Amino acid sequence: MNEPAAEPSRNGNAILEVEGVRKHFGGIHAVRGASFEVKRGSITALIGPNGAGKTTLFNIVTGFYRPDAGRIVYDGTSIFGKRPYSIARRGMVRTFQITKALAAMPVIDNMMLAAAEQPGEHLPTLILRPMAGRKREAAVREQAMRLLATFNLDSKADDYAGTLSGGQRKLLELARALMPEPRMVLLDEPMAGINPTLGRRLLEHMEELRERDGVTFLFVEHDMDVVMNHSDEVVVMGQGETILVGTPDEVRADQRVIDAYLGGGGSTETTEEGSADAR
């Protein structure tokens, strides 16, 4: 196995530190050594050709897959091997490549579900202190409506999420991810399948949230214009490894990135890992 590409400095400037993370499924090494940092308050893109292990890495970082080895530190504490709900409660929320709108639930319920610290979600509290849940519920509804309004979805609040268009679902998923007031949001191909106007609005929202609330974004994206124009840093993966971490300009000029995309092979041996990125 290769050594991690760069030794992450354990500085307080990074909200997420990933070091030497590996994951295999049977004989397929989906991630063979991923190391990078995400700076607090940055918009960081994760790019790489199909099968590079981007989605697998997302699933590892958010706890959906248990890594074989490595170090994952979020906001100063290790989240290695922690369960997804526990990671989400620490303020790191993700979206999915294939949008997971809760179709048979109204839009407003989708939103309110995501709120953090709702005592009414716990059966004993719900029965013994019903007012606690009701009070929080009113605040949550207000917050949900405010967020829906920013995403121009407030008129759809009472519609079933399944009746929304694909682009609206993407917006709903982002709005929903913001309900728990996360400090870091991971977006898996947020622009895929939505029209350019909606995509632009999504990017504007991301930048605004970063400016206003200091939210950190890590997103997987294939659209190079978006990556180059809207991210502060780019992490490039190829064949299960992080090849390069740098600014968009550095990445654009790097021969290894070009090799990875054109299938040149570069310095890493070529193995079959067709389904590694699929989920």
Next chain:
Amino acid sequence: MSPDIPVAIATDFLTAWGFWIGVGILAGIYGIFTLGLQLNVGYTGILNFGQAGFMAIGAYSAVILVVSVGLPFLLALPLSMLITMLVGLLVGLPTVRLRSDYLAIATIAFAEVIRIAVQNSDSLTGGNQGTISLELDNGRFFSDTWFDASTWISENIFEQIGLTDTDFVNLPLLLLIWVSLAVLAFGLSRLVRSPWGRVLRAVREDEDAARALGKNVFSYKLQSLAIAAGLGAIAGWFLVLNLQSVNQTQFEPIFTFFGYVILILGGLASFFGVLVGTVLLWIPLEGLRFMDLPLDGGQVAALRFVIVGLVLILLVAFRPQGALGKKEEMVLSE
């Protein structure tokens, strides 16, 4: 009957009060039984096929606690419910992580394990003979507490309004069961409209999405299963009170399937749909006993199920959401 009309229905069955009260009791018992399935299937998306097993544990543990352990009836009931809920948790621990179809297989196997264990542990349950004696050492019976109450209700209420016939002897039980069913359905409807219920529905829609939003899906599934088990236990008590005996044949898998038929008839994700569904199942199923056909008893019995099956097929074809289910939720869940 006129020989010219091969199929005819006598009308005097409509006034066979004792019979219809019995049907109402069955409908009520399986209504409570199905409330648990509704919570699991309609709201949490877990295919619990072991509800008859939970009913068995509730029924047998209540009887054993009173007859063998000697606890008072009114203490034995909540205790038996607690035991059943704990079993629900134990069954859930290794199984709720399974994909839905595997969960269905695991729970049906659990229910059969319980039933066959009951069948074979003679000293505890009376074994295959069916019943442990419901008689206590002091000459009282398992359910005497209820009979005293039942007699009081009959004497002070029903006989006052002229219902003195022996046909009405089970009217207090019918009342108790349906009041319980209505109260439970109302309570559960409130519960699933809470933030807690919203998490359950999210688990039904997409477990991974719920996890990504910080919800402990495993815990919610366990809670759902334990509550369903508790409802199964309540149905089990009423079964014993109604039959005056307890027999393992009452807990065969077919009764869980009856519960699913009630679910489909009444509609998914509606507790009041369960009340409608159970009436829609039991009235035709039992009422068809009165069909006056040139067939022998066994054939008529079989025909009842053919007809109920036909009704079910027609319903699924023309009103798939059932009586009170929401069509949008059904279509959008795909």
